[in-house]
Amino acid sequence: MSQSVYRYAVSSPGWTIEEASEALGLTTRSIQGAIRELVERCLLVQANENQHSYTAVSPDVALAELVDPDERALLDLRSRIGAKRRELAGLVPIFAEASRQVSTDASVEVLENPEQVLRILIEYARSASESVLMARPGQGATADTQEESIQKDVDLLQQGIERRTLYHSSLRDHMPTRKAIEIVTAAGGQFRTLPHIPLRAVIFDHKVAVVPRARDSRDRAGLVVRDPDIVQMFVYMFEFAWELGEPFLTKDPAPGQLTSTQRSILRALASGHPDEVIARRMGISVRTCRRHIAKMLEDLGAESRFQAGVKAHRAGWI
Structure with a gap:
């Protein structure tokens, strides 16, 4: 309708x-509605107030009338952004120098805020030049x-940076983690698992370690460790755990062999722990725990858990 009125006005x-x-x-009501819409778009201007006649305006002129204020506001905003960028750019050398000074002076830095911990992890990951070693207990x-x-x-691997990660054994059953590891492994990443990982840690270039403070279960603070001797201790701990670990992407064990997770479950069963306790200690779901138990009972040809314990001992499994 507005187009018909505009065409007529032209x-x-x-x-x-x-x-x-x-x-x-x-x-007339419909035409008045169309006129209001066209006036708002600057396509009509009132020519004679007494007779309520209107003159059509070229779309190019109307567009300029509508857009010019926005363009001026945009130019002003860009100017202010540029000024702020130049102002903050002058602080970059100051920040870099202060950061280097912190690296020199502080052997251990405490980050109370988890967001600070995340930012420092991202910053060191971007600046890593040799290796990133990670021990990651917990869920996927x-x-x-x-x-x-x-x-x-x-991207890290393509830059020639070594990437090794230790995961909890239970994550072999976590499909999002498994699919991600398959992709990263194809690019050169290395992943192993352990049934128990005592410490969460990320070590960059054997020079900096980021670990949780962990005063209690609610403590979310992190420690950035730069002392060479302490960092080297974390490296030794990681390498020791790495040698004990099993490749994440392993085939099903051959008959008569168990995974580290299954061995841990068997030892817990032999100690008399119920499924819920075993699952909680292993960091896996009760359903996954029972699936492992059922598989081991089948492999042992046992009809009860007690019988499975006896046969497992005779087979040298525990």
């Missing part, structure tokens, strides 16, 4: 609402989080 200089109503067969991340980290890991 072809009929000095027109009025009544004339447009008769020519277009539209009610979601598929979305894994997707975000895959490319970062691949």
Whole structure:
């Protein structure tokens, strides 16, 4: 409707609402609504206030009228952004120098805020030049989080940076983690598992270690360790655990062999612990724990858990 009124206004200089109503067969109310819309878009201007006649305006002129204020505001915003960028750019050398001074003076830095810990991990990951060693106990991340980290890991490997990670054995059953590891392994990443990982740690270039303070279960603070002797101790601990670990992407064990997770479950069963306790200690779900137990009972040909314990001992499994 607005287009019909605009077309009529262009072809009929000095027109009025009544004339447009008769020519277009539209009610005056409909035409008034179209006029308001066209005026808002700067496509019509009132020519004669007394007769309520309107003059059509070229779309190019109307566009300039509508956009010019926004363009001026945008230019002003860009100018202010540029000024702020130049102002903050002058602080970069100061920050870099202060950071280097902290690295020199502080052997251990405490970060109370988890967001600070995350920022420092990202910063050191970007600046790593030789290696990134990670010990990661606990549950696996979601598929979305894994997707975000895959490319970062691949980029590190393409730069020739060594990437090794220790995971808890239970994560072999966590599909988002497993799929991510398959991709990163193909790019050169290395992953192993242990049934128990005593400490969460990330070690960059054998020079800096980021570990949790862990005063209690609610403590979310992190420690950035730069003391060479302490960092080397973390490296030794990681290498020791790495040698004990099993490759993450292993085939199913041959008959008569157990994974580290299954061995740990068997030892817990032999000690008389119920499934819920075993699952909690192993960091796996009760359902996964029972699936492992059922598989071992089948392999041993045992009809009860007690019988499985006896046969496992005779077979040298425990």
